Amino acid sequence: MSNLGPVVRRGFATEQIHGAETPHGAATQSPHGARIAPIHLTAGFVFDDVDQAEARFRGDDDGYVYTRMGNPTNADVEARIAGLEGGASALLLASGQAATSVATLGIVGAGDHIVASAHLYEGTRGFFQDNLGRLGISVDFIDDPTDLAAWTAAIRPETRLLFAESISNPTAVVLDIAAIARIAERNAIPLVIDNTLATPYLLRPLEHGAHIVVHSASKFLSGHGQALGGVVVDGGTFDWARAGNRFPHLTGPDRQLGGASFVERFGAGAFAAYTRGVVAGRFGPSPSPFNAFLVRQGIETLSLRMERHCANALAIATWLQKQPEVSLVRYPGLDGQSPVRVRRYLPRGAGSVFSFELRGGAAAAADFIHGLRLFSHMSHLGDVRSLVLHPESTSHVARSESERLAAGITPGLVRLSVGIEDVSDLIADLDRGLDALHAPATSTSLPSAPAAQIA
Numbered sequence: 001m002s003n004l005g006p007v008v009r010r011g012f013a014t015e016q017i018h019g020a021e022t023p024h025g026a027a028t029q030s031p032h033g034a035r036i037a038p039i040h041l042t043a044g045f046v047f048d049d050v051d052q053a054e055a056r057f058r059g060d061d062d063g064y065v066y067t068r069m070g071n072p073t074n075a076d077v078e079a080r081i082a083g084l085e086g087g088a089s090a091l092l093l094a095s096g097q098a099a100t101s102v103a104t105l106g107i108v109g110a111g112d113h114i115v116a117s118a119h120l121y122e123g124t125r126g127f128f129q130d131n132l133g134r135l136g137i138s139v140d141f142i143d144d145p146t147d148l149a150a151w152t153a154a155i156r157p158e159t160r161l162l163f164a165e166s167i168s169n170p171t172a173v174v175l176d177i178a179a180i181a182r183i184a185e186r187n188a189i190p191l192v193i194d195n196t197l198a199t200p201y202l203l204r205p206l207e208h209g210a211h212i213v214v215h216s217a218s219k220f221l222s223g224h225g226q227a228l229g230g231v232v233v234d235g236g237t238f239d240w241a242r243a244g245n246r247f248p249h250l251t252g253p254d255r256q257l258g259g260a261s262f263v264e265r266f267g268a269g270a271f272a273a274y275t276r277g278v279v280a281g282r283f284g285p286s287p288s289p290f291n292a293f294l295v296r297q298g299i300e301t302l303s304l305r306m307e308r309h310c311a312n313a314l315a316i317a318t319w320l321q322k323q324p325e326v327s328l329v330r331y332p333g334l335d336g337q338s339p340v341r342v343r344r345y346l347p348r349g350a351g352s353v354f355s356f357e358l359r360g361g362a363a364a365a366a367d368f369i370h371g372l373r374l375f376s377h378m379s380h381l382g383d384v385r386s387l388v389l390h391p392e393s394t395s396h397v398a399r400s401e402s403e404r405l406a407a408g409i410t411p412g413l414v415r416l417s418v419g420i421e422d423v424s425d426l427i428a429d430l431d432r433g434l435d436a437l438h439a440p441a442t443s444t445s446l447p448s449a450p451a452a453q454i455a
């Protein structure tokens with residue numbers, strides 16, 4: 001096994017720790033031999049001379065210029081995530097929303113059209129509908145992302161992008177990435193996957209034919225809930241030129257490149273170069289190197305945390321299924337829930353963000369959440385701490401009732417992000433929440449609920 005030569009790919013746990021390193025660890029980046037790559041908190045970088053400055057501005061020398069365009073601490077995280085996802089390169093950004101918006105704006109322009117799953121993070125949905133809508137870019141949402149015919153039917157001559165989540169938030173629909181990637185290829189348009197809920201430890205969309213991956217690094221990649229971050233990973237596999245004149249900003253003459261196109265100048269790295277220099281570099285959602293450092297601290301333990309997240313979530317979903325107050329548990333790891341897609345895409349576990357439905361509707365959800373002590377009631381996920389949220393009254397409050405129901409957001413739906421605590425303590429807490437449904441105190445609706453706890 002060890003005699004396959006120097007190109008043998010190391011395991012995930014090794015790569016998450018050593019992925020971006022030179023042969024001597026991080027020491028070569030530090031004049032003092034520091035083992036951990038330093039936090040380069042600097043706005044800009046000093047040029048040796050005028051020729052070097054010009055070469056960097058022309059792009060003939062890839063040294064650093066200014067942190068909005070690139071920074072060694074951020075680059076370390078970018079290389080590590082690109083490696084874990086099996087991508088050609090990555091771009092670190094200030095948040096997951098920045099990653100989605102930069103990736104999208106690197107592909108579409110006025111008059112273009114997007115086809116997206118309706119089972120999307122609400123911030124993504126709002127960005128597509130409201131922000132892109134104002135720029136003359138339209139979107140159609142696919143209510144059932146497992147319906148392949150619906151994806152094909154929604155594609156128009158001006159469609160330039162397909163977008164979906166590998167595991168959807170909060171309904172945990174597992175996407176058939178390979179099938180949708182084939183539809184994208186047939187139509188010569190890229191498939192972008194938000195892989196936040198799966199992480200590259202559970203699922204690598206690029207290996208199934210997706211072209212670009214985005215993440216909120218604020219979630220599982222960090223795990224500690226201390227910093228926001230986002231990343232765009234380019235597979236380097238989409239043939240922008242084959243798509244004819246559909247992406248003129250990448251295949252047509254560019255003012256900054258002296259009339260050459262991004263594809264001519266950067267080849268398979270055209271999208272990466274454009275998103276870094278022209279989209280992120282101009283809109284400016286650059287991450288602090290300090291936050292990059294915090295994201296990197298999280299990534300070093302990703303596999304261990306995901307294993308525990310998945311084991312805890314499966315135990316909790318199994319337990320919830322047996323509770324009389326619960327009418328439905330939407331966890332793909334449970335027997336019989338999308339078994340073919342789970343076997344194919346999530347052999348290591350089905351993640352730890354999922355939802356379940358209480359028979360008593362919104363009032364029961366309020367009592368349940370107020371009865372919890374260990375789960376934090378908040379809008380976040382992928383944390384080592386267990387979290388709970390009532391989507392109808394929070395993340396999805398701006399949708400109409402029919403839009404909510406079409407996306408499976410019912411009044412009694414509760415979303416959990418199961419952490420890595422002792423599962424017996426988590427189940428005891430959920431049991432306390434269910435007990436609260438039978439307490440004599442009157443129920444209160446969540447948005448206006450007083451902080452007082454129900455014993």
Ligand SMILES: *Cc1c(COP(=O)(O)O)cnc(C)c1O
Binds near residue numbers: 121169215216217229
């Ligand atoms: C949180 C989240 C985002 C947005 O990420 P931020 O870091 O909060 O900007 C995007 N997609 C999914 C699936 C998320 O959970």
